[in-house]
Amino acid sequence: MEIRAIEYYLPENIVSNEQLVKEFPEWNLEKISEKIGINQRHVVANNETALDLALFASEKVLKSFGKDLIDFILLCTQSPDYYLPTSACILQNRLNLKTSIGALDFNLGCSGFVYGLALAKGLIQTRIATNVLLVTAETYSKHIHRKDKANRSIFGDGAAATIISETGVNKIFEFELGTDGSGMNNLIVRNGALRNQFNPFEKETIDESGNLSNNNFLYMNGPEIFNFTIENVPTLVNKVLTKNSLSLESIDYFIFHQANKYMLDYLRKKTKIPIEKFYQNMENTGNTVSSTIPIALKDCFERNLVKKGDKVLLAGFGVGYSWGATIIQV
DSSP: OEEEEEEEEOOSOEEEHHHHHHHOTTSOHHHIIIIIOOSEEEOOOTTOOHHHHHHHHHHHHGGGSOGGGOOEEEEEOSSOSOSSSOHHHHHHHHTTOOSSSEEEEEOOSTTHHHHHHHHHHHHHHTTSOSEEEEEEEEOGGGGSOTTOHHHHHHBOOEEEEEEEEOOSSOOBOOOEEEEOGGGGGGEEEOSSSSSSOOOTTOOOEEOTTOOEEOTTSEEEOHHHHHHHHHHHHHHHHHHHHHHTTOOGGGOSEEEEOOOOHHHHHHHHHHTTOOGGGBOOOOTTTOBOGGGHHHHHHHHHHHTTSSOTTOEEEEEEEETTTEEEEEEEEO
16 A cells, blocks of 8 residues: 555644734744744634645646545544534545545644554555545634634645555555653644633733633643654654665655754754755744644655655644654655
8 A cells, every 4th residue: 555645734824923023022933933933824714624635635636636536535634614424424425435434533743644654554454445545634723713813834734645555566565653652732722612612701911931722722731742742753654664674774764743943953953854855834824733744744745855766754743732743655
């Protein structure tokens, strides 16, 4: 089995660093670019949802692949249109796909694409499906308080659609996955679901950096997320290499979740990955959560950074805590 095609879609509305600095005059323009590595991010309109982005990305990828061949939809999102029904079922109808297919949502963040590949591989290996449409779609901008300058500078909205097919040659290798729910409170939207419903009278708080928010919106403890990442990702890389009987030197290219420049620079050095083998380019998209890896893969194909036959290590990590890695051959 292998990845047959990838396309992505970004909303038309763009928020530049210059626009953010106008809203937050105390915010340093150079600091955003140099430390975070982001110059602009795409943000959905008020009437636009993750399902809309999923539809646009899926329509793009299905232009070059027969709709009737798709027999399963996997949709990763933490921004569903509804609690129920599942967005994947609605997507099946909007794409006008046949009804004799499976469809499900799964709720994961930055590890979502790797987990989706693992699910797709399992479906194909057990002969439940032969062509899986894996969609990642996220609108974190809807989770972020307008006065939360830190998170607004990092996250962008977007969707990617990937087709994984049974082709006779296995080009998706073994997976290494991990979970530690004890870190749940370090990246969370506390209100809005059924444990704590949305509270219009929720008290607002200001953190030590001047970011204003409340429990109805996204909270991220940046230092703790960084600590989690540097403790787990190097081990993750070593484990997935060992599981596949490969060395660091045998990997042609590395694509990590595009969290922010500072974190990626640190991880690259700690894992001793040569800079010429390490992808980093979030400057025009921001952190699109579960879509960063497929967007990066598509970019690498188009820029000829990875070539036919190359082995590429993919690693996702974040909210949950959740992490996962695999190796693909292009």
